[in-house]
Amino acid sequence: MTKEQDCNSRNIPLPIQREVRQRCGFGCVICGMPLYEYEHMEEWANVKRHVAEEITLLCDQHHREKTGGLLPKEVVREANSNPFNLREGVSKPYSLHFSGKTAEIEIGGNSFTCEDLGYGTAMVPVSVDGTPLIGLIMADGHFLLNLVIFDEFNAPVLHIKNNQLYYTTEPWDIQLVGTRLAVREAHRKILIEIDFQPPNKVVINRGRFLRNGVEILVRPNNILVTNNATLIRGCRAHNCHGGLIVGHHEQRIGCFMALVSLPRYLGDRSEALKFERESMAEFKANKSSNADGSSAADS
Structure with missing residues (x-):
């Protein structure tokens, strides 16, 4: 984009958007809400420029109040200089709208489904x-999602507790657009990407679950535990209390896969990734061969 085009377009360049998000703590500078709009403190129609220092984040309510003249510009500027989330260290909780008697969590193409059996049904797709x-509780028509994402230093950076979403301001970037939440560790490095599909489905196709030296990579078509090169794809679990259960648990959990003992921190990640590539290539080759065989038989 040329400088002239930049000055004549209301579309804020993506690098400037990210700089604004980072400076504002990934939420409305006044209340911390993770749903926000980019607001030019200097009216764009007057200056026709996009400068990160002149742009802030406001939730829909505060944006409408500023536009309507109910929220003074001075208040916005003061909040911009000391954003809510940076003061608090965490974002304002946001309530996700999940409900129903059935639920599905899809992780790397693996499906975990659950239905309310009438006595507070719980499911834990991944535990370390x-x-x-990540887990859920079904009770009285309510689908309560619970999730915690840790960084490489074992510090929690994203929480969902009974559908209440909040996050710290430590990650490099956090962005909630539409139904998709992305937490990035660095440029082009996704920590987790979640697609919320109300009323009763959650999809995770990219990211890493980290905990106590365990790394669980999530791809669109598989899950890879890099510590011991365990590859999981195409699994379906229904009303199974546990899914992938890693490490020591004081109470035994029924699950479709338990990895009790595995190397921590010292796993050969490169070998695990190589194994994943070879396994997926073999799977695709077999799938193609089977498809060709079926076509020949039909003819």
Whole structure:
């Protein structure tokens, strides 16, 4: 984009958007809400430029109040200089709208489904050392999602507790657009990407579950535990209390896969990734061969 085009377009360049998000703590500078709009503190119609220092984040309510003249520009500027989320260290909780008597969590093409059996049904698709990294509770028509994402230093950066979403301001970038939440560790490095599909489905196709030296990579078509090169694809679990259960748990959990003992921190990640590439290539080759065989038989 040329400088002239930049000055005549209301579309804020993506690098400037990211700089604004980082400076504002990934939320409305006044209330911390993770749903926000980019607001030019200097009216764009007057200056016709996109400068990160002149742009802030406002939720829909505060954006409408500013536009309508109910929220003074001075208040916005003051909040911009000391954003809510940076003061608090975490974002304002946002309530996700999940409900129903059935639910599905899809992780790397693996499906975990659950239905309310009438006595508070729970499911834990992924757990490490007794910490459920993602789970749900079904009770009285409510679908309660729970999730925690840790960084490489074992610090929690994203929480969903009974549908209440909040996050810290430590990650490099956090962006909630439409139904998709992305947490990035660096440029082109996704920590987790979640697609919320209300009323009763959650899809995770990219990211990493990290905990106590365990790394669980999520791809669009598989899950890879890099510590011991465990590859999981195409699995379906229904009303199974546990899914992938890693490490020590004081209470035994029924699951479709348990990895009790595996190397921590010292796993050969390069070998695991090589194994994943070879396995997926073999799977695709077999699938293609089977398809060709079926076509020949039909003819």
